[in-house]
Amino acid sequence: MDDRLRLDLHRMMVLIRTFEGAILREYHADKKPAFDIGAGAIPGEMHLSAGQEPAAAGICAHLTAGDAVTATHRPHHFAIAHGVDLRAMTAEIFGRVGGLGRGRGGHMHLFDPATHFSCSGIIAEGCPPALGQALAFRRRGTDRIAVAVTGEGAANQGAFHESLNLAALWRLPVVFVVEDNDWGISVPRSASTCVTSNADRAAGYGMPGERVEDNSVEAVYEAAGRAVERARAGHGPSLIEVHTLRLWGHFEGDAQAYRSDLEGVPGRDPIPTYEAALRDRGLLDDDEIEQARKAASERVEDAIAFARAGAEPDPATARDHVFAP
Structure with a gap:
């Protein structure tokens, strides 16, 4: 890694956190005095990724717009890191016609053919x-790859294991990423998963598995580099588990009474931790951190303004775009 890349990773994490902070603000702005999940400019559930920025920044730094990423119900960090248009993404979150899905999908159903993100x-x-995309990439004779992101709870689902098996059998160019934030909604991983690391499960499917500790963006970048290189070279899939951190609730409105670790959570925030490391290297100072935050804020507030100014879908068009022409 060179110093320019380190600063790029920092700026990406700041952009993601700034976006999530703005969505948090906008989501709660008109849900008072009593929280009503169905009220406001952004109704419905909202799952934010604050604390999980290292996984997205470190992995997507290796990807091109031609590569595919399939993300989870907590998707904003990977969408931003993979280059999804911020205005169109924000408009979709607000349910406006200028959104990625013309306002019909919302924040858990982002779909962007331009960057192969879903x-x-x-x-x-x-x-x-992700397997289908990887198979198509290979049949076209390209070196493009697919990245499939899940949470540690999803690693107990049949679709996860079936996909690992088929990807290994067909040596598909896929990188499986498990974000372990310790909690499957309100269930600790120790109460739901029989192994301490999902990376250990990779061996059962004949692929490399690696667990990244400490929510370190540089360690994620290094692990992703090995997995992406293997996939592009035609050597098949890999599995990376990132031990990350969910700073906020499973969803907005989550009281988190089940969490015993909340008191110490702010001290494990990966962004100030990485900023301290970059300061020690002489790469960052207060002015440069402020510049990164200001640049991120300008982009995010522009996207928020674009979304708020957009029109809501006309109810008369409810049956439009249901089937492909």
């Missing part, structure tokens, strides 16, 4: 489509 509210749903 996500779903169904647990482990992104794994099988």
